[in-house]
Amino acid sequence: MLLHRKSRVLAVVGVVLLLTAGCGSVVAGTAVKVGAAPPAAAGSGPAPALPAGDFYGYGPDPSISYQPDVVPIAAGPAAIRGVSDDGFTYSMDASAAGVSDLAVGKVMLASSLAAGRVVSIAEGDGVRDVTLEPVSFEEVVPDPEVNFDSAIDPATMSAVRFPAAPSYEEEGGPAGPGGLRGPAAALRPAAGEPGPVAGKDPITYKDVKVTPNVDSGHAGLHVTMTKDDLIVDGDIGFTFDNLRFKASGSPGKQNFSVLLQGLTGFDVAVQAGLGEVDPSGANKKVSIAPDISWTFPIPPSPATGGLPLFVQLTFTLQFITAFAAKNSTLSASASYGLKGDLGINGTSGTVPELTVNKSIMDSIDGISLNAMGHVVALKMKLMLGMGVPSAMAGPHVFVSGAVGIAKGTQIAINPDCRFASLDIKAGVGASISVDGFILKQVEKQLRKKLGVLLSVETPLVVIHREQTLPEVAACTLGFGSTLG
Incomplete structure (x- = not known):
């Protein structure tokens, strides 16, 4: 039975939409296969060199006619x-x-x-x-158009860390009705020199350790956090088979299309626990945009409209804990299948079909004297772009998965009450793209409102589900009403 009212104990927080600007475009010409050697520039001038060990991509082609400024x-x-x-x-x-x-x-x-x-x-x-x-x-270039069709194999892309806007944000506050609250503090790890990194080495952000898990059939993150007797451990990611990215037409016009093919599923497993500390100060809401991306440089040519570009894969992670009592634990896992293309063709969108391989409701387990909950969400973005590390421009596709779980009730009548929520969202866009809380830092750094340049991209909500079990008054009183 699905619910149409969110839990009073746990409000599932989806991953924020990307913001984009203008109606700029990118490439024109032939397809480029990501993972093979980059094609030679096909302009009348020489192909700009990519120095060994360089991390900024290709330089401009002197034979291309750019905008006057x-x-x-x-x-x-x-x-x-x-x-x-x-x-x-x-x-x-x-x-x-x-x-x-x-x-x-x-x-x-x-x-x-x-x-x-x-x-x-x-x-x-x-x-x-x-x-x-x-x-x-x-x-940068006048009247650009898109005609890009490429196989994407993250295992052949280079994992790179670039300086970026603050990539960690934390909010903490009391659990229970009213949710988690408290002032946000923008933080970031010590910046290092740009350079290649091992794509599966852990990265530490304050009290959180994030380990990427990216290969030919999977892209996701493992997250662990230990702070004030609060422990969080989880895996979340997307699966795919023969991933392919297509973009064509003029962004902002009716002929524009962006398509992601080969997405096959979404998996999540999370466990959290709270020891002998007051939960009112231990719960956390954490957002992380890891300052690591998987990139493949493409030199300027007629196939790119004369622009040097990157194919780039990035993530945004968010998790929330909501324990209301000491000595509590909560865990769950789930696996969902996705079948079909994701994207938009003009004004018509297409989304994959969802199947449940393993229900999260069947796996919710934990111990607590009061209600408790947890949310974990991941957004994966694939972009063909250029710009600066925190604000690239170009056509892109994103897909996000958010899972919320809760157990017990505020009134403690039935500790076996279980609540689960699933949100899978997707969107496409073009031109300037800035994610979530990073946008606030971008505005501060530039000391001007980028909002005048930004417009919301086209979101495609794939699915939203909520469920409470057992369907009895003692549970729905804590989690919401079952409406059928």
């Missing part, structure tokens, strides 16, 4: 001396061709991951520190 940096990524912790300010070699031509209001195009409109310039010893704001593709 675009300043291509001929040396490409070789002219970059460093990047700030927030990923918006680049130290450029002052002697490199084109760097002296940069001015506030112009667009710098140094590489796939160093492209944007100049907000400010500070002169240094042999360098110019250039702060950028994100731009759409149509601000």
Whole structure:
């Protein structure tokens, strides 16, 4: 029996929608196979070199006609001396061709991951520190169009860490009716130099350890947290078979289409426990955008509309604990199948069919003297883009899965009451894309409202389900009413 009213004990929080801007586009021409050697640039000029060990992608093609205010940096990524912790300010070699031509209001195009409109310039010893704001593709090349069709194998992509906007946000507060509350504090781990990393090594954010799990058939994260006698451990991710990404047409127009093929499922397993501490201060709401991405550089050519691009895979993670008593535990696991394409063709959307391989309701288990709950959510985004690490532009597809579980009731009449909720959402978009709480930091860093540039992408809600068992008054009083 499905519920149409959310639990009073646990409010399932879905992953936030991406925000996009303008109607810029990206590539035009032939398909590119991700995982094979990048194709040679097909313009009349020479293909820009990608220096060994470089992490910023390809530089511009000097034979391409860009918009009048675009300043291509001929040396490409070789002219970059460093990047700030927030990923918006680049130290450029002052002697490199084109760097002296940069001015506030112009667009710098140094590489796939160093492209944007100049907000400010500070002169240094042999360098110019250039702060950028994100731009759409149509601000770089005139009248671009999309014609991209590529197999995507994350196992062949490079795992890279870039400086980025704060990638960790935590809220804490009392559990129970009213939810979790408390002031948010934006934090981030110590920034390191951009560079390749082992794609399955753990990354620590304050008290949370995130371990990526990305290969040819799976993309997800393992998360562990130990703080104040609160322990969280979970695996969440998506499965796929022969993943393929397609984008064509002009974004923002009726002929625009974005399609993801090969998505096969969504799996989650989570357990949490609280020891001998007051739950009013121990519960947490944590959002993490790991500053690691899986990328594949594509050089500029007619196939890319003359732009240097990245195929990029990224994640956003969120979890919430809601224990109302000491010495409590809660665990559950589930597996869902997804069959069919995900995307949009003009104004018509297509979403996969959902099947239940393993019901989360059957696995909810735990011990508590009062109600308790947990939420875990993951968003996976696949983009063909360029820009700065925290705000890339280009056509993209995202899919998110959020699972909420709860056990017991506030009145403690029936400790076997169980509640579960599943949200699987998807969306497509184009142009500038900034995720969730990172958007707030982007606005602060640039000291201006990017909201005037941003528009909500096209969301496709795949499915939402809620269920309470057993269907008796003592349970529905705590979790909501069964409406059939």
